[in-house]
Amino acid sequence: MHMICKVSSADLFGASVFDVCVEADVAGGLPGFYMVGLPSNEVREAKERVIRAIVNSGFSFPARKVTINLSPAYIPKHGSGLDLPIAVSILAAMGELDPASLKGKLFIGELSLDGSVNKVRGALPITAHAAGADYSAIVLPEGNAFEGAAVEGIRVHKTSSLKEIVSDLNCGREKDVDHVDIEAMLxxxxxxxxxxxxxxxxxxxxxxxxxxxxxxxxxxxxxxxxxxxxxxxxxxxxxxxxxxxxxxxxxxxxxxxxxxxxxxxxxxxxxxxxxxxxxxxxxxxxxxxxxxxxxxxxxxxxxxxxxxxxxxxxxxxxxxxxxxxxxxxxxxxxxxxxxxxxxxxxxxxxxxxxxxxxxxxxxxxxxxxxxxxxxxxxxxxxxxxxxxxxxxxxxxxxxxxxxxxxxxxxxxxxxxxxxxxxxxxxxxxxxxxxxxxxxxxxxxxxxxxxxxxxxxxxxxxxxxxxxxxxxxxxxxxxxxxxxxxxxxxxxxxxxxxxxxxxxxxxxxx
Known part of the structure; x- marks a missing residue:
């Protein structure tokens, strides 16, 4: 069975934020993990993190040919924050996630080998970008949730692990973060x-x-x-x-x-x-x-x-x-x-x-x-x-x-x-x-x-x-x-x- 899934993410280029569409293709053929779309060395290293995070979260990594495309292909990708959307796209392509639960959501986060989701840099401008691009929600690492909640006009979901976000998405009970009252803080x-x-x-x-x-x-x-x-x-x-x-x-x-x-x-x-x-x-x-x-x-x-x-x-x-x-x-x-x-x-x-x-x-x-x-x-x-x-x-x-x-x-x-x-x-x-x-x-x-x-x-x-x-x-x-x-x-x-x-x-x- 040939399966393809798309997940929305974003990356930084200096002070600018640009959308990244993460496409996972799980197909027959010799087992392997391939990544295209101008990934940097930092992003290429995500392959090992993603494989171990998926396995250590209790899922099976497919013994098939897995291809990840990061589009637009002409822009170099540098952020380790693409780890989470890559893993989510693979799991959705395997049938572990309902693709419908991913629509309108932007994912960002770095994975540890044990499947935990680590803080990334640039979460605040990425959240602001997502709000301006009419996403309904953004999924952030727990360590970035507070800064993301400073942005109005978008729901902020937090997650501490890959296993947790898969469970939350399947059950429709994502953990929303209350927006921050900046005026009161000031x-x-x-x-x-x-x-x-x-x-x-x-x-x-x-x-x-x-x-x-x-x-x-x-x-x-x-x-x-x-x-x-x-x-x-x-x-x-x-x-x-x-x-x-x-x-x-x-x-x-x-x-x-x-x-x-x-x-x-x-x-x-x-x-x-x-x-x-x-x-x-x-x-x-x-x-x-x-x-x-x-x-x-x-x-x-x-x-x-x-x-x-x-x-x-x-x-x-x-x-x-x-x-x-x-x-x-x-x-x-x-x-x-x-x-x-x-x-x-x-x-x-x-x-x-x-x-x-x-x-x-x-x-x-x-x-x-x-x-x-x-x-x-x-x-x-x-x-x-x-x-x-x-x-x-x-x-x-x-x-x-x-x-x-x-x-x-x-x-x-x-x-x-x-x-x-x-x-x-x-x-x-x-x-x-x-x-x-x-x-x-x-x-x-x-x-x-x-x-x-x-x-x-x-x-x-x-x-x-x-x-x-x-x-x-x-x-x-x-x-x-x-x-x-x-x-x-x-x-x-x-x-x-x-x-x-x-x-x-x-x-x-």
């Missing part, structure tokens, strides 16, 4: 991190610069000697970020699901803070390893990418940030195709001003002018032109350390940032723009009107500092955020002067 998310801007004594101007950066999602660079608190300042940025929205939570959680970094029974509820070290490779930063996993810039999406000791990063690595900072996305091209990852992040970077770290304090700095210039040249160029705020920091003096007053707290700063962000949300309602830093030139003309005196100040600075057109608009965007922090409609001269003050003279060295 409301109840713990924001206590144990750190606070109140921990930082002095440095009030740097705190204000950080508040401005967060309020308008501006990129910021801290420059100062060792011990000035640059890293301490940057690592407290998450304590003043606004709460993520439901759509942002899903979006970021999808990225971590694709990367295989989503923990069981959890979603990403806080904005990411990624801090790779100076030795990071271009592929690890940008993404696009052989498995097309997202890089650090994508893992920082909707959050912060912090590059400490910025000048110690390779020049090529720094230059790779240019397009992502400009576009908010990165396209990875490979022989097998291309994929686009989102990467709308706020860049926070910190660097010393010279090799020894103490320039321009000649009491401690012995670096020559050429050494300082050569050191700073590592961070100059296209990427620096995309940094909105440069703030100089010096060591805190003894009087500030003795003072009981420690200035703005994270709670104070978050409240101010939230007010400014809400103003921006109303301003840009109906558009894809959220923050002032994302304004295009048309929006700048509409929302950043300058009076004659203020425009004159800006134009003089443009000529004096030999600013680029991007730098000119950058000052206006920062000035717009400064005005929003004070809840003013118009941008004043003092806003432009303060924004101009966020240019660091050392970078003109």
């Amino acid at each position: 409301d109840n998310a713990c924001t206590e991190t144990g750190i606070d801007f109140a921990d930082i004594y002095g440095q009030e101007s740097a705190k204000k610069a950080t508040l401005t950066a967060v309020s308008g999602f501006h990129n910021i660079l801290y420059i100062g000697p060792p011990g000035a608190g640059k890293s301490m300042m940057a690592r407290r940025i998450p304590t003043i970020f606004s709460r993520m929205t439901r759509s942002e939570c899903i979006e970021v959680s999808m990225i971590y699901s694709i990367a295989g970094m989503l923990e069981d029974e959890k979603l990403i509820l806080e904005r990411p803070f990624r801090a790779p070290d100076q030795g990071i490779t271009e592929a690890a930063l940008i993404g696009g390893t052989s498995s097309l996993k997202p890089g650090e810039i994508t893992l920082a999406h909707r959050g912060v990418l912090f590059l400490d000791e910025f000048s110690q990063f390779k020049r090529n690595t720094i230059d790779m940030l240019r397009a992502p900072l400009e576009n908010g996305s990165i396209v990875i091209n490979r022989v097998s195709g291309s994929t686009e990852f989102p990467c709308s992040f706020m860049l926070a970077a910190a660097t010393n001003p010279c090799p020894c770290g103490h320039y321009p304090d000649r009491r401690f700095c012995s670096c020559t002018e050429s050494e300082v210039s050569r050191f700073l040249s590592r961070i100059k160029g296209p990427v620096l032109d995309r940094i909105d705020i440069c703030v100089g920091m010096s060591k805190v003096n003894a009087e500030d350390l003795r003072s009981a007053a420690n200035g703005m707290t994270s709670k104070d700063m978050r409240e101010m940032a939230d007010k400014a962000i809400n103003i921006q949300k109303k301003r840009f309602a109906g558009s894809s723009v959220i923050f002032n830093s994302q304004m295009n030139r048309h929006m700048i003309k509409e929302f950043c009107v300058l009076d004659k005196d203020t425009l004159s100040v800006l134009n003089k600075a443009y000529e004096r500092f030999n600013m680029s057109a991007r730098g000119w608009y950058k000052v206006i965007k920062v000035a717009r955020t400064l005005a929003d922090l004070e809840e003013r409609e118009r941008i004043d001269k003092k806003d432009v002067l303060e924004a101009l003050g966020y240019r660091n003279d050392l970078l003109d060295h």
Whole structure:
């Protein structure tokens, strides 16, 4: 008897999800197990897992010619999540399952030799894809059920073993998972991190610069000697970020699901803070390893990418940030195709001003002018032109350390940032723009009107500092955020002067 069965599944290609139809043909002839349809080595290894999982689940593997076709045949298949649909299709072709029970369902899961179903990466975006493709249900490993339940518009069935799902399908009693209330999770998310801007004594101007950066999602660079608190300042940025929205939570959680970094029974509820070290490779930063996993810039999406000791990063690595900072996305091209990852992040970077770290304090700095210039040249160029705020920091003096007053707290700063962000949300309602830093030139003309005196100040600075057109608009965007922090409609001269003050003279060295 010749038997064929089809089962629906899906696979990842970078950030994209595509449908995979798993066809099992159990026919007469010499016994064998054959797989076609551009399976990768990872998928080819599924043959042994599937055979042992079927046998160890109490079923008989057919002593016949078994052929598996993964269509569309022109797209390479890489995911171990195809194990479960392959096994289900074989069992259905053998008559162990009613093919009618498989209609409208998408299957995903990796099999162990004992027949248990293991967690796979990418379950969240695959579930979202299934919901958009009008599947009635998706069958997920128990370890992925929680993330799948975050998607509305589709029933989520969970299974812990091959034997269990076969029994459930035959009896029509699949285990549905209750959908997750993401809004409640966001409301109840713990924001206590144990750190606070109140921990930082002095440095009030740097705190204000950080508040401005967060309020308008501006990129910021801290420059100062060792011990000035640059890293301490940057690592407290998450304590003043606004709460993520439901759509942002899903979006970021999808990225971590694709990367295989989503923990069981959890979603990403806080904005990411990624801090790779100076030795990071271009592929690890940008993404696009052989498995097309997202890089650090994508893992920082909707959050912060912090590059400490910025000048110690390779020049090529720094230059790779240019397009992502400009576009908010990165396209990875490979022989097998291309994929686009989102990467709308706020860049926070910190660097010393010279090799020894103490320039321009000649009491401690012995670096020559050429050494300082050569050191700073590592961070100059296209990427620096995309940094909105440069703030100089010096060591805190003894009087500030003795003072009981420690200035703005994270709670104070978050409240101010939230007010400014809400103003921006109303301003840009109906558009894809959220923050002032994302304004295009048309929006700048509409929302950043300058009076004659203020425009004159800006134009003089443009000529004096030999600013680029991007730098000119950058000052206006920062000035717009400064005005929003004070809840003013118009941008004043003092806003432009303060924004101009966020240019660091050392970078003109």
